[in-house]
Every structure is written in C-alpha cells, then in structure tokens.
Amino acid sequence: MKLSKIAQIIDCRMVGEEDVEITRIAGIDEAGPGDLTFVSNRKYVSHIPRTRASAIILGEDIPPVKIPSLRSEDPYLAFARALEIFFTPLRPSPGVHPTAVMDKDITIGENTSIGAYAVIGEGCTIGDGVVIHPHVVLYPGVSIGAASVLHSFVIVRESCRIGNRVILQNGVVIGSDGFGFAPTKDGTFYKICQTGCVLIEDDVEIGANTTVDRAAVGDTIIRRGAKLDNLVQVGHGAQVGEHSVLAAQVGLAGSTRLGNGVWVGGQAGFAGHLEVGDKAIITAQSGTSHDVPSGTVMSGSPAFENTVWLRAVAAFPKLPNLLRKVRDLEREIERIKAARNTNNSK
Numbered sequence: 001m002k003l004s005k006i007a008q009i010i011d012c013r014m015v016g017e018e019d020v021e022i023t024r025i026a027g028i029d030e031a032g033p034g035d036l037t038f039v040s041n042r043k044y045v046s047h048i049p050r051t052r053a054s055a056i057i058l059g060e061d062i063p064p065v066k067i068p069s070l071r072s073e074d075p076y077l078a079f080a081r082a083l084e085i086f087f088t089p090l091r092p093s094p095g096v097h098p099t100a101v102m103d104k105d106i107t108i109g110e111n112t113s114i115g116a117y118a119v120i121g122e123g124c125t126i127g128d129g130v131v132i133h134p135h136v137v138l139y140p141g142v143s144i145g146a147a148s149v150l151h152s153f154v155i156v157r158e159s160c161r162i163g164n165r166v167i168l169q170n171g172v173v174i175g176s177d178g179f180g181f182a183p184t185k186d187g188t189f190y191k192i193c194q195t196g197c198v199l200i201e202d203d204v205e206i207g208a209n210t211t212v213d214r215a216a217v218g219d220t221i222i223r224r225g226a227k228l229d230n231l232v233q234v235g236h237g238a239q240v241g242e243h244s245v246l247a248a249q250v251g252l253a254g255s256t257r258l259g260n261g262v263w264v265g266g267q268a269g270f271a272g273h274l275e276v277g278d279k280a281i282i283t284a285q286s287g288t289s290h291d292v293p294s295g296t297v298m299s300g301s302p303a304f305e306n307t308v309w310l311r312a313v314a315a316f317p318k319l320p321n322l323l324r325k326v327r328d329l330e331r332e333i334e335r336i337k338a339a340r341n342t343n344n345s346k
Contacts, residue, residue, distance in 0.1 A: 001085065003055050006036065007070050010081040012057065016068030020054050024086050025079070028053065040076035057082065092131060109146065127164065139175070145202065157214065163202040169230070171209040174198050178213040178220075178236020178254060192216050194236065201225075207232065207248070215254070223260070235272065247284070259294065269301075281306075 004018035023034040028044060031037040031053035038057035039045060048056065048065055055068040059075045072078040092113040096102070102120040109128035114120065116134040124138050127146035132138075136150045139157045144150070145164035154168045157175030168174070180192035196215035200222045206212070207230035212220055215237035222234070225243040233251040234240065240252070241260035250264050253272035258264070262276055265284030276282070277294030287301030297306035300313075 003036070003068055003070070006082060006085060009085060010057075010070070010072075010078045012070035012072045012078050013060075014068075015064075015071055016055070018068075020068050022055060025083050026053065028056075036070075036082060038075055038079040038082075040079065092133070097134070103140075115152075121158075151208075157198075160198040160200075160214070162200045163204065163224070165203050166200055167205040169206060169208040169210075172206050173211045174200065174206075175214045176211055178215050180216050180236060180254075196220065196237065198222075201242075204228075210234075213254075229266070241278065 001022055002018065003020040003022055004014055006022060007014040021034060022036045026032070026035040026037055028037045028039060028047045028051050031051055033052065033054055035053045036055050036057065037051055037053040039048060039062065040059070045062060053067065055070065056065060057070045057072065057075050057078050058065065060071050060073055070078065092115060094111045094113050096114040097116040097118070099116045100114045100118045100120070102114070103122040103124070105122050106120055107125045109126060109130065111128060112126055112130045114132045115136070118132050118134060119137045120126070121138055121140035121142065123141045125143045126132070127144055127148070129147040130144050131149045133150060133152045135152045137155045138144070141159040142156045143161045145162055145166065147164055148162055148166040150168045151170045153170050154172045155174070156162065160175040162174070175198045177194040180194060181189035182192055184190055194214045194216055196218050198212050198214055198220045201224040203225045204222050204227070206228045209230055210228050210232040212222065212234040213236045214220060218237055220234060220237055221239045222228070223240060223242040226240045228240070228246045229248040231249050232246050235252050235254040235256065237255040238252045239257045240246065241258050241262055243260060244258050244262040246264045247266040249267045251269045253270055255273045256270045258276045259278035259280065261279040264282045265286070267284055268282045268286045268288065271289040274288065274291050276288070276292040277296065279295050280292045281297040282288055282292070282303065283297070283299040283306065285301065286299050286303040288298060288303045292298055298304065299306045299309035
C-alpha cells in the first residue's frame with residue numbers, strides 16, 4: 001500500500017515521498033525496506049538516523065528526518081491504527097463445532113461462532129457476532145452481548161452479564177466466589193454465600209488469568225471502556241470506573257471503588273471499602289489504604305502524594321549519613337554540656 005494512502009486512513013500529515021510502497025509495520029530497530037516504523041517515546045529519537053525503514057510515524061514536534069514521515073499529534077494512536085491495516089485478527093467462521101456441549105434452553109444470535117468443547121449452560125443468551133473459542137465454559141443464566149470475544153479457557157459463572165464488544169483473554173474467570181468467611185468462636189471459618197453477580201459493561205477488555213469475583217450481595221461491576229491487564233484481582237463488590245486502566249497484578253480488595261479514568265500501575269494494591277476519585281493515578285507497587293481524591297497522583301506503601309513521595313525517595317539514600325551526623329552533633333552537645341558543668345563546679 002502506498003504511504004499516501006496510509007496517511008489518509010490514519011489521518012496523518014504526509015511529509016516526503018508519497019509513492020513509497022509499504023508492506024508491513026515494524027519496530028524501529030527491526031524495520032527494513034518496505035516497512036513503516038514509528039517513534040512515540042522521545043528516548044528513541046536517537047535511533048531514527050540508523051533505521052532501515054522506508055517511512056516513519058512521528059509526532060509533530062520531532063525535527064525533520066531523511067526518510068518520508070507521517071506526522072501526527074498522537075503518533076502512538078496513529079501507529080495503533082496503522083497496525084490494523086496490515087493485520088487480520090483471528091476470526092473463526094460462524095457456526096457451532098460438533099463437540100460443543102449446549103443446553104437446549106439457550107438463545108444464540110446470528111453469525112456467532114462456538115468452538116470445540118465449549119460448554120454453554122441452561123438459560124444462556126449469546127448475542128450476534130459473538131466468538132466463543134474452544135474450551136470456554138458458560139454456567140447457567142449467563143448473558144453475552146453482541147460482538148464479544150471469549151478466548152479459550154474463559155469461565156463465566158452463573159448469571160453474570162457481559163456487555164457488547166467485550167474481550168476476555170485466555171483464562172479469565174468471571175464470577176467466582178468472593179473471599180467471604182465469618183470467623184467462629186472455635187477458630188474455624190463459616191463460608192458466606194456469595195449471592196451477587198458480576199456485570200461487565202460494553203467495550204471492556206480483560207487480560208489473561210484475571211479474576212473478577214462475585215459478592216455476597218449486590219454486583220461487582222466493571223464499567224464501560226475499562227481495560228484490565230493480565231493477572232488482575234477484582235474483589236467481591238468492587239467497582240472499576242469507566243475507561244479506567246489497571247496494569248498487571250493489581251489487586252482490589254472487596255468493595256473498593258475506582259472512579260472514571262483512573263490509571264493504576266502494576267502490582268498496586270487497594271485495601272477494601274475505599275474510594276478512588278476520577279482521574280486519579282496510582283503508580284506501580286503502591287499500597288493504598290485510604291480514600292484518594294480525584295486527580296491525585298499517589299505513590300509508595302502506604303501510598304501518599306506523589307511529589308512528596310519523590311522527595312522522600314530522593315532522601316532515603318542520604319538517611320544513614322544524616323543519622324551519623326545527628327549522632328555526632330548529639331555527642332558534641334553532650335561534650336559541651338559536660339565541659340560547662342565542670343567549669344561551673346569550679
């Protein structure tokens with residue numbers, strides 16, 4: 001495809017030769033003739049002179065380069081759109097594989113694909129254009145919205161509801177029992193029935209081996225457009241707000257509520273029953289034990305305001321020397337006091 005055509009499709013400003021033929025997208029260090037590459041992080045700008053790519057996607061703020069370029073205010077988004085031109089995602093043909101096990105009392109929409117050894121329970125509703133890959137299990141009463149994709153080994157437990165255009169990656173478990181046990185006088189634990197459901201709204205994507213638990217009462221909710229990475233744990237009764245993003249190994253204890261547009265770095269954890277306001281940012285490995293106001297950036301464990309945390313982190317390596325100086329000063333003060341007392345006694 002000619003570079004000028006790609007520029008039109010991804011809405012970029014064309015700079016340089018327009019008739020360059022592009023056959024694929026590649027990283028800046030791996031790219032060769034016929035490849036379109038990109039730079040969205042300024043630390044890779046130094047790689048541009050030695051790239052062998054035929055053209056490059058760049059931000060409007062990057063200086064002129066020798067090869068043709070596609071200029072965008074958001075080069076990473078332009079790159080994402082360019083990938084779609086040359087990549088055809090796996091799309092099984094509509095139909096039901098003969099090895100699938102399905103209850104008679106189910107509703108299946110048009111152009112739906114159900115793969116080998118999938119199990120569809122009683123009362124399930126599957127919308128138009130849904131793709132259910134092999135070995136997916138839907139417990140009774142599950143609802144799957146139109147154009148959703150469930151990859152192999154996804155399990156959706158009883159009565160959970162999945163919206164439209166939802167993507168569940170391999171091994172996702174929706175609606176497993178929340179961690180609810182009442183301690184008894186004899187030191188044992190009494191299991192609390194988890195009677196709630198899980199609601200996944202439209203345009204959500206959930207990464208591989210992530211788990212979203214049902215609650216004792218009420219729903220656990222992942223709101224519209226949220227994106228969860230691999231190995232995330234969403235506890236019983238928690239809510240993730242619209243267009244929030246959770247990186248790998250984030251853990252939300254029960255009844256944690258994240259607002260809209262919240263960004264959470266990898267391995268961050270949240271104590272239960274707390275509120276995180278809209279557009280807050282929780283950096284990687286932070287431990288949040290209290291409510292977080294909207295728009296706040298939090299770091300550390302226990303987490304506190306990011307700018308203070310940065311100063312504290314810068315001070316940590318200096319603490320041993322600072323402590324030694326304080327001790328030296330204390331000894332000097334004691335020496336001076338002792339000398340004064342000796343002089344006064346004379």
